[in-house]
Amino acid sequence: MLASKRLAVLQCLDWSAVVAAKSSNSPCAVVHGQRVISRTPAAMQYGVQVGMRRRHAQALCPDIEIVAHEPNRDRSAFDTVIRTVNELVPLIEVSEPGLIVFAVRGPSRYMGGDEPMALKIIDALKTSIVANSLVGVGVADSRLAANIAAHASAVASNRSGLFAPYLVEPDKTSDWLAPQSVRVLSEFANINRETISLLERLGLNTLHDVCALGESVLAGRFGELGVELHRLSRGDEQHQLVVVAPPPEHLCVEKFDEPVCDQQVVVNSVQRMASAFTEYFSIHGTVCVRIIIAFESEDGKRSERLWYRPQGLTASAIVESAKWQLEAWLVATGLARVQLIADEVRADTARQLKLWGGTTQTDETATQAIGRLSELLGSSAVQIAKWQGGRDLLDSYELVSATHVQTIDSANSDKQSTVAKWRGALPTPSPSVVYNEPVQVQINDQHGKLLSVSARHELSASPVVVIIGTTSYKVISWAGPWPVEERWWDTARGRRLVRLQLVCEKITVEDTPQISAMLAILEHSEWTVAAIYG
Amino acid sequence: MQLLAPERLVVADDVCKLLPDSGLVRGRIIRCSGDAGLSLALSLCSRATQQGSWLGVVGVAHLGVLAAVEHGVSLERMVLVQPPNTSREWSVTVSAVIDGFDLLVVAVPARLSANDARRVQTRLQSRRAVMIIVDNMALSRSTSRFSAEREPDPFVADVILDTKTKSWSGIDNGSGYLQHRDVSIRVSGRRVARQREHLVTRRF
Structure with missing residues (x-):
């Protein structure tokens, strides 16, 4: 397979923040797991940085708009950009919203060089792009270098107001990369920060230093990661972009006898093809890391896109990609043909x-x-x-859809055991039954009066009876009240509540008493049972 | 692979003596009922999940994740599934969970037909998974869970662990906090030769 070494990266800086921001000039930050993952240029001027804690960002810029991370929003907004670029460059690879990679060999030759090509793409984008997103184009021999170049180009064009792509000369990529700081590895190549910090403490400040150590030394110290580090810093590409037709066994086509308008039918057939595909590859001990999904409509329109996952595409990932592509493609007529082309296949080592x-x-x-x-x-x-952290029982863990299980597996799972408890959280042991919607109850003192808590967090009397629905329980012992005040500075989201642990005995005619422990909460002068120590 | 898999899943030492075969034997159903049922179920699962078994929690919407962590359940291998409530669809879902997971903690819906239950049980035995049934602790204003006597579900459990909290310690009128409890656990079921009763002091 003939591979083109040279590739271009088109980068829209801080895409998710720009998409999420209300207006083009407002400061906005996208937060995931209490950390800023993306922020608008306006927020950047206040000093808000990626990786900052959310509270820190709010301290720097009180007006900042905080938005939750939502990959779907970023993806759908990015479709206009993909479509525009696709009109000029037929085969592009979308790694993530905000980032497009493509081989420059064909497009550059057609448009008369790298620079005219980049300018032409930017011209086309100016009409479609969300206002205020900084766009940069970088051309180099490796993804890492092109990524850095694109970032530099975006920053430079923002400063001068004039767009200029950043071109790294052919075959000079490793020289160009050498003086870069090792931090670029974490910013642009998914190497984690701890590794980078370790490299810096070892006195390896630039990629040249890493490269000079030699691959075998790095492999001896870091294992597979070391080989990866060396490869990145010398500017080699792991999976080169391919520009010619694939062999027939890497091709899977399904023609519909009658044009299909129902998206679900198409997705089902993609699913069938994808599982057959991945099965074929797994039998051969290989895995597909890049796939081209092509749809063809009845009247001959085509939608073709390249999908890349360095760890290998599973059948469900292929289907997910196909869905994304289908949703973005507005076509009036039915589909006539679906095509899957395995573009890059490698030996299955990672799995x-x-x-x-x-x-x-x-x-x-x-x-x-x-x-x-x-x-x-x-x-x-x-x-x-x-x-995720929090004082409330429901807050401390967030439930996320399990289809992201692969990404979570790769994250350090032993981190959670070292997580310290929040101040103001309940003492352990925690209740095993926690209700999403607390159940209203009545808690009375010995005179049958509803229990209340003073402004100084003192109970009006000892609790004696708990009434849930029609059943009453006798309180044997209790602890509390423990006050919780959250976000008192925010009138809309602030919470004031008091917690009480109760051990109750059911009043029954039988001689065996039934003992249960529960957690009662007083909020807005209403008692509820939030959890049971079941 | 089937032959290499151990016949039973390991459980933590403190709950080991409760079970007749000192472990969760694959293909069996265990019922944890009573007021400490859910936390007992979690502590039965903890050691196995730490050693690589996956745990599917089916239909237990009110599970306190924090409690699961404190019992030692390894969260990256715990999956919470919300099945539909109709009998047939519930059994299809549970069968799918059995196909992929070693361990299940399930709350059985109110109207499960005997046929569907048998189908699930057969699947469980052929896939060599372990199912732990817990009470559905849903608490609503009209039917308090402490009072409502539900009709028994159609599963025939191999081991029944009926828990009953005797007392809580660490808490006094207005001071301290819940720390330990004494639980009496009655062990019965068709795989248990003689009914026994244990009195256990547990941190949960």
């Missing part, structure tokens, strides 16, 4: 079943089962818990 740790057979079957369940029930009904 090798390991004897000690790593992915095991059970993990594999469980992941498959999760996929099947999500299909059956919808992805919102299959969830896993992720630590």
Whole structure:
């Protein structure tokens, strides 16, 4: 397969923040897991940085608009950009919203060089792009270098007001990369920060230093990661972009006898093809890392897109990509043809079943089962818990859809054991039954009066009886009240409540008493049971 | 793979003596009922999830995740599934969970037909998974869960662990906080030769 070494990266800086912002000049930050992951240029002027804690960002810029991370919003907004670029460059690869990669060999030759090509793309984009997103184009021999170049181009064109692509000379990529700081690896190449910090402490400040150590030394110290580090810093590409036709066995076509208008039917057939595809590759011990999905409509219109996952595309990932592509493609007539082309296939090393740790057979079957369940029930009904932090029982863990299980597996799972408890959280042990919607109850003192709490958090009397529905319980012992005041500065989201632990005995005619412990909450002068120590 | 898999899943030492085979034998159903049922179920699961088994929690919408963590359940292998409530669809969902997971904690819906229950049980035995049934602790204004006597679900449990809290300690009128409790656990079921009763002091 003939591969083109040279590639271009088109980068829209801080895409998710720009999309989420209310107006083009307002400061806005997208927050995920209490950390800023993206912010608008307006927020940047206040000093808000990526990776900052949310509270810190709010301290720097009180007017900042905080928005939750929502990948779907970014994706759908990015479709206009994809469509525009696609009109000029037929085969593009979308790694994530805000980032497009394509081989420059064809387009540059057609448009008369790298620079005219970049200018032409930017010209076309100016009409479609969301206002105020900084766009940069970088051309180099590796993804990392092109990414850095694109970032530099975006920043420079913002400063001068005039767009200029950043071109790294052919075959000079490794020289160009050498003086860059190792931090670019975490910014542009998904190497985690701890590794970068370790490299810096080792005195390796530039990519040249890393490169000079030699691959075998790095591999000896860091294992696979070391090889990756060396590859990145010398400017080599792991999976080159391909510009010629694939061999026939990497091709899967389905023609519909009658044009299909129902999207679900198309998705189903993609699913069938995708599972056949991945099965074929797994039999051969390989995995597909890049795929081209092409749809053809009845009247000959085509939608073709390239999808890339360095860890390998699973069948569900292919279907997900196809869905994204279909939703974005506005076509009036029915579809006549679906085509899957495995563009890049490599030996399956990353998903090798390991004897000690790593992915095991059970993990594999469980992941498959999760996929099947999500299909059956919808992805919102299959969830896993992720630590998020908070005082409330419901806040401390967030339930996320389990289809992201692969990304979570790769995240450090032992982190959660080291997470400290929040101040003001309930003492352990925690209740095993927690209600999403607390149940209203009555808590009375010995005179049958409803219990109240003074402004100084003192109970009006000892609790004696708890009435849930029609049943009453005798209070044996209790602890509290523990006040919780959250966000007192914010009138809309502030909370004031008091917690009480109660051990109750059911008043029954039988001689065996039934003892249960519960957590009662007084908020807005109403008692509720939030949890039971079941 | 089937042959290599151990016949039973390991459980933590403190709950080991409750079970007749000192472990969760694959293909069996265990019922944890009573007021400490859910936390007992979680502590039964903890060791197995730490050693790589996946846990599917089906239909237990009110599970306190924090409690699961404190019991030692490893969260990256715990999946919460919200099944539909009709009998047939529920059994299809549970069968799908059984296909992929070693361990299940399920709350059985009110109207499950005996046929569907048998189908699930057969699947469980052929896939060598372990199912732990817990009470549905849904609490509503009209029917308090402490009072409502539900009709028994159609599953025939191999081991029944009926829990009953005797007392809580660490809490006094207005001071302290809930720390330990004494639970009496009655062990019965068709795989248990003689009914026994244990009195256990637990942190949960």
